Amino acid sequence: MAEVLDVALRCVVVLAAFLVLPLAVGQLEHKTMAHMQSRVGPMYAGGFHGWAQLVADGVKFVQKEAVTPSAADRPVFALAPGVALVPYLVVLFVIPLGPSAVGADLDLGLFFALAVMSIGVLGTLMGGWASANKYSLLGGLRTASQLMSYELPMVLAAVSAAMMAGSLSLVGIAQAWEWSWLLWQLPALVVFVVAGLAELQRPPFDMPIADAELVLGPYTEYGGMRFAMFLLAEYAGIVVLSALTATLFLGGWRGPSSDELGWLWVLLKTMVVAFLVVWFRVAWPRMREDQLNALAWKILVPLALGQLALTTVVVLA
Amino acid sequence: MTAVTVVFAALGVVTLVSAFLVVTSDQIVHAALWLVVTLGAIAGLYILLAAELVAWVQVLIYIGSVVVLLLFALMLTRAPSGPGSATATRNQPLAAVVAGAVTVGLGAVVWAGFGGEVIDEDEIRIGTAERLGDALFRTWVLPFEVLSVVLLAALVGAIVLTRKGAR
Numbered sequence: 001m002a003e004v005l006d007v008a009l010r011c012v013v014v015l016a017a018f019l020v021l022p023l024a025v026g027q028l029e030h031k032t033m034a035h036m037q038s039r040v041g042p043m044y045a046g047g048f049h050g051w052a053q054l055v056a057d058g059v060k061f062v063q064k065e066a067v068t069p070s071a072a073d074r075p076v077f078a079l080a081p082g083v084a085l086v087p088y089l090v091v092l093f094v095i096p097l098g099p100s101a102v103g104a105d106l107d108l109g110l111f112f113a114l115a116v117m118s119i120g121v122l123g124t125l126m127g128g129w130a131s132a133n134k135y136s137l138l139g140g141l142r143t144a145s146q147l148m149s150y151e152l153p154m155v156l157a158a159v160s161a162a163m164m165a166g167s168l169s170l171v172g173i174a175q176a177w178e179w180s181w182l183l184w185q186l187p188a189l190v191v192f193v194v195a196g197l198a199e200l201q202r203p204p205f206d207m208p209i210a211d212a213e214l215v216l217g218p219y220t221e222y223g224g225m226r227f228a229m230f231l232l233a234e235y236a237g238i239v240v241l242s243a244l245t246a247t248l249f250l251g252g253w254r255g256p257s258s259d260e261l262g263w264l265w266v267l268l269k270t271m272v273v274a275f276l277v278v279w280f281r282v283a284w285p286r287m288r289e290d291q292l293n294a295l296a297w298k299i300l301v302p303l304a305l306g307q308l309a310l311t312t313v314v315v316l317a
Numbered sequence: 318m319t320a321v322t323v324v325f326a327a328l329g330v331v332t333l334v335s336a337f338l339v340v341t342s343d344q345i346v347h348a349a350l351w352l353v354v355t356l357g358a359i360a361g362l363y364i365l366l367a368a369e370l371v372a373w374v375q376v377l378i379y380i381g382s383v384v385v386l387l388l389f390a391l392m393l394t395r396a397p398s399g400p401g402s403a404t405a406t407r408n409q410p411l412a413a414v415v416a417g418a419v420t421v422g423l424g425a426v427v428w429a430g431f432g433g434e435v436i437d438e439d440e441i442r443i444g445t446a447e448r449l450g451d452a453l454f455r456t457w458v459l460p461f462e463v464l465s466v467v468l469l470a471a472l473v474g475a476i477v478l479t480r481k482g483a484r
Contacts, residue, residue, distance in 0.1 A: 076350065107445050108369055115373040118381025122353065125388050129346055137392060144389035151382060168446050 010093075014103045018089045021270075022235035023054050025242075028271070029235075029278045030054075036282045057228075064224035071132035072221065080130060081222070081229035084123025087116045088236035095243045096171045098253045098262035109170035110162055113244060114155055120233065121147045121199070124208070127230070128218030139217025142208035142289065146198055149296035150205075154195035156304035160188040160311045161248040170244075174252030181249065184314055187307040189249040191300050193273070196241040198296070200234060202277060204284040207292055242273035325365055332358040340416075349387045356380050368444035 030053060034041025046052025068077055091113045093103030106112050121143060128140020162168050164185065165176035182189075198205040209217040219230050246252060246269035253262030287295070335354040342348040356379045363372035442448065453461050 073344070073346070076346070106369075107443075108373055111370065111373045111377070111446075115377035115381060118377055118385075121385060122380070122388075125385065126350065129388065129392060141389065141392045144385050144392070147385055148382070148389070155377075 010103050014089075014092050018092050018236065021239045022232055024271075025235045025238050025274045025278075026054050026231075027051065028274060029281075032275065032278045033282050036279070061225055061228035066224045066226060067221070069132055069221050073130040073132070076126050076130035077221075078226070080123045080127035081226045081233070082123070083126060084120050084233040085229050085236065087120040088233060088240050090116050091240050092243075094170055095240070095247060095266075096174060096252060097266050098258075099171060099175065101253075101263060102171060105169060105171050108168045110158055110168045110173065110248070113170070113240075114158060117199070117237075117240065118147075118151065120237065123230075123233070124201075124218045127222065131218070131221040133221050135214045135216075136218050136220050139208045139210075139214050139220070142210075142214075143201065143218060145289075146201065146205065146208060146292060149293050150195040150198040150300070153191050153296060153300035153304045154199060156301070156308060157188040157192040157195065158244075158248060160304070160307045161185060163308070163311050163315055166315075170247050170252075174247050174254065177251040177254055181251075184310065185249055185307070187303050188311075189245065191304045191307065192249065193241070193245055193276070195296070195300060196245070197277060197280065198292070200237040200241060202234070202238070203281040204287050205292060206286055207289050210286060238274050238277050239270065242270040242277065245273045246270045321365060325362065328358045328361045328365065332362070340412075346388065346391055349384060349391060352387070353380055353384050356384070366444075367441045370444055370446050370449050 030041050031049070042050030042053035044050060045056040068074060094106050094109040094112055096102035096105070124143045125140050128136045128143060131137075161173055161181075164181060165173040167173055167176065201208050208214070209219065214220070219227060222230060243266070246266060250269045250273075251265075252269075253266050255261070255265040258265060332355055335351045335358065338351040339348045339355060342351055356375060360372045360375040360380075363369075363375060
């Protein structure tokens, strides 16, 4: 009985994190972008600095009519937002808040996280194809080519951390983390975050969505709750990427008095990385398609391979 | 009948039905999406067989990359979206013969190799990364290296194909 309760409690906590953290990142993005661009941003909803803006957005999305284009492939069109969103919920189960505070400590946690994350893109592809819209289709094409380029450096960078720790378990990697990793693993950290941004199609890698050319890429025909789910998937993706970065390269729960405050450290590190992700969006213009692929193949992949060689030397020495 | 048997049977049914839909689907993109279900169910079967690493590799490589590549290729070509786009070939009988032959061949190999094998559920060894790496790089290192020649051949083929028009 206690075991069942334990599992249920873990599920509830993960679900709560899944429902709350993406909204927190969304609000962070609203306010950070506003202040970086010298404007106030949402101020009225909820009274205090527009804290309830995302709730208001949610209510708005619910009220909207779910329009399906007549030429669309209906089942695929309807299924796509779910396929995009659910993988991120699943990944949250293996991200540790502490040595034992984790949804499920898998022996292959890192591999599991990367594998499940790669499914989410299928949702975008399905939406892009099923909308029967040329802008959507082009967006889907760009999504696929971007994913294929950036999957490799991302996995290679993550492997470097796993090699350093001698473990594929996320708990094991965070446990093996040392301060010196910040130096040894810095290239891997950079490659991981950049490639992760590209997988999430966040600016400056938002060529698939490029609103000046493709309306909104694969999401063009989506409205109401379905669009909200895609949006939520994007924010959940930021949470997962930031939390993975924090766990792999920043030591997860490690920090002063980590026995009691470990979970706070994880959340803090996650939010710092999420803040950087938002900052990148404000700071850089969109990259062109050829620049995008050149960055992946000519810079990130060699950098990640060099990092792997360096890690091998450090581990063996 | 244990719970494992029930799950195994359920996953097996899902695999077979979705695989059938892959080859009979009227629209070619639907076929690719049913393939996702097939591959996912096979990953589930790997987990049941305690081959964890193989299962997640299956998800990462086959669902996350190969199917994405497939969809990419479909979008890049004529992007047929209407019904009937999957039945535009006259090679179906030939494909059926080849598929049947492969099924019989593989089935015979598995039967000959593991026909009378009984798995003792109490002594299952989980296929961790460590165990798999040990097997691959100690016991089976030669076949592993030979297999990489296949990748080399594919790479050379891709280069030949892309340079064809450049001359």
